[in-house]
Amino acid sequence: MRAYVTNEAEVNVDGLTSESQFLQLARLEGLSSLALVGLSKNSGKTTTLNHLIRAWQQAGTPRPLALTSIGRDGEEEDVVSGQPKPRLYVYSGTYLATARSSLNRCDALLDILALSGIRTNFGEVAICKVLSSGYVELAGPSQASDLLECERLLREQDSSGFFVVDGSLSRRAQAGGGLTQGLILAVGAVTSANPEDLAETTAHALSLLSVPALEATTSEYVQNLLVSEPCLRVIALPQANDSPAKMLSLPSLVGQAKAIAGLLDGKLKTLMLRGALTDSICKSLLAEKHFQDLTLAVEDGTRLFISPGMLRKLLQKGIQLAALYPLSVRLICLNPFKADGSPADRTALLKALRSISSIPVEDFGPTLI
Template sequence: MLLLTHLDEGLQTISVVGMAKNSGKTVTLNRLIEEAAESNTPIGLTSTGRDGEKIDIITLTEKPTVFVYEGTIVATAKETLLNSEVKLEILEVTNFNTPLGTVVIARALNNGFVEIAGPDTNSQIKDVASKMRYYGAKLVIVDGAINRRTVAAPSITDATILAAGAVISRDINRAVEETQHQVNLFNLEEIDKGIRHLVNSIFEEKKYAIIDKQGETTLMDIPTSLSNGRIIGGYINEGTSYVIISGSLVGKTLQDIMAASYFYKEVIFVVEDATKIFISPREWRLMKKRGLKVRVLNKINTLAVTINPTSPYGYGFEPQEFLKMMKETMFPLPVVDVMMEDN
């Protein structure tokens, strides 16, 4: 079971995030829906992209459909609502507009296939999740679209399940490494409680700042960290304790900071959560060896990793070998092959 063992933790929203397109995210989603139905757990369902269509509109290949059970609450755009085979009772028409029409909240009146395409922004996702809970969903599952891992952020969902698979790489070792890297980022250590309030206020104002050893804050006059690594490095000196990065943190920015200031080894770089970090496993490994320290304001609660040993590009891994490697590498995090009955 992926879902039921975690319900007693008071979770209200869970995201399912794919490492890459065709990593098995929709199969994971269907497995969660089935488990909820088996336990008579009322759920809500929405997506940050589009899911449940029979043909992928980008690759023009067949993809798994989404099957829901009577009583499921869905938040989806009008166009996908009309494409769904299940009979739906409209509960509310929101004021959230998408390229596929206004987002509608509805209840499934029977079992059947649905297409889902939810709101475009994280704040809207939070809003519709709250609405679905109002209409009776005990748990809301958010389907995270490709390149929308921000839905895993603690400010959006309470926990996440990471879907990985052979599609990541033809090299099984690299597929495992990439997945481990993402899990490690999700599990980054949180900053000390003593400065949480100060750091949170900086993030709320979307500022970039330096905090020195006396707790004094200096705001940096930059609109973004991108292409401004050397400027950030110029602010760092022997008295610096923390560097607060409100936006994305990429490898090139850190490389430029390291080149601009030797004192980077003495400070802790802080981002809001790991969805803001875009650094390859190799870059991350090398930077850690050079003394880089990164912390987060909010750690991501990763419930499990699901795997798909088959790639749509005509190759795959031996399922038991892939599962074994993933379990050993991710331990103690649960790893489940959703295509297998027993794991």
Template sequence: MQLVDKILPYKSLSIVGLEKNTGKTETLNYVLKNIKNSSKRVAITSIGIDGETVDAVTNTSKPEIMIYREMIFTTAEQYFLKKRFSAEILDISREHTILGRLVTAKAVSNGKILLSGAADTHTLKKTIENNVRFGTDITIVDGALSRMSLASPAITEAMILATGAAYSSNIETLVRKTKFVCTLIGLATFDSSNIKFIDSNSTISINGDVELKGVYCLIDNELHDLDMLSALTISNISKGNLEKMRQNRTIFVFGILSNKLIDFLIEKNIAKDSTIVAKDFSTIFISDDKYHIFQKMGGKIMVLRKTNLIAVTVNPTSPEGIILNSTILQKRLEDEIGIKVIDVKQAEQK
């Protein structure tokens, strides 16, 4: 199955780079070029700025973003005025960014553009919802550097991950680090259908949309607040709530899940048979070694919502000129993660 065929069933897609210069923009251009002749109406936006001709950090040339006729795009006013093709304005947002309001338009001809879309995930979600009003079938979001939050299943339904020599110049290290990110993306979903949260005498169902904060313990299918605003301050937990955790080892974290909670559970001998449930992979900031130690001790990490990772793309060339063997890199990654891996530059030449 071709990459485009995997994309078409979804209404929204994010493209996220693990590091600067891992080929995210090349991946976006490859997707746009190959999807333009499909029957789907495509919209494109970004979180952050992308499409620069020169990398501000490495001072190396970068590919610009190519928009095709009939595609809908959203970018800031300043960049909309600098575009090099004709477009019909569909909407101008009330919200302001540092580069002006967000302009949504339909391309009347082909051309290149700088994208600077929503500054936050709330506005991004609103942009995606608005695109449906303009008859789009799928919105593609170009992500800022390592901005995993846009790939949250609460924002986009599917994602493509871009990795490469800029992330690590050693193939085995690159494969190991990329595999770990894919492991987090692929974490199993916790069945929360029968779980309730009781707050102020009202009962609500727990799912990926619920806006809770802090750390909770599951007792008899009910979430009990452990009076922690964040898992980052878990060391301040009361003796009573610590005992709840010890007796009921399913812990829900609404917010950032970091090494601190893992270390705490190991230190208190609670890691064995513990299950930590995070909102989704984008809220998990734990290291590879801590994850595997926790796993070996009998602990599990699960999520309320899972993202559909449909492909991984590779850029075997680093800004410093290091070139990895693309064929070996693709095979090693595919063997480890079980997902199609594409060198888009190589694919373009076929």
């Protein structure tokens, strides 16, 4: 895969969208935060982030970028395929939240401004300002609460910063969770070089990422509950407004289908689940006779890890999906290179992807470094 090049001629080839159009297409002006999510590994997430950073710099946007990642990203080589991976190039004035051991692998001059107290496998997360442009490695926290703390610390340095969370190598890890408002999806021919297949997989991912917002009054009620009791995992809201909500505090949703099923009584309006919603949980819930005709809510679309078949089964039972924090997918970026680095049919892939939604789908090409 050729994720970056040094020859400008390779960037300006036919069919590629100019990097200068990135911001305009992604409509980022009104947002204060953004998540970058990849449909799969090697889907071109770092390249997309490089495009965003360059476009931001070229546009002379006065708001600084404030970058972090979920876990570690930006390795020079793909640990699985051995192919070279793009590096992240940042400009002076950018803020970063990255782990201490990653600082040694940055050649940009960084001013260390604060230490967050957040521990990761790569050391404590430091808050830095880029003083002179260069390459950096991002290794941020993996817990949603720690990401929120990183955002707070970055905003302490500059409240106007545009907070960008780079998703982890694992597929669509928890990039949302109420942390970001907008989302850019990176889609690669790595997932499938067949246009129809890739479009179908992307359409399914979009349908999950873009689940509609939970009804306003219910959403406000649930958000307040979560503020007062942060350990809550399950909230069952009855149809009758005067009936009390039933709640469960659990360490995670994994293996808890029976406990969740215990709250189902045929009179529920909404079942809110905090955490990753998988096929396995849905399968267990679908076996319950009272699990029908209700709204199944999650924090945001990135928490949904369900297959198309399972989604169909849920819909057949009258289960509507909703998100506490709806995400706005602003842009889909295509990486038309396959896992072995050979190119797929860019034009056909773009055409197929553009047919599935009104969200702009672009190939900005490899990053020029």
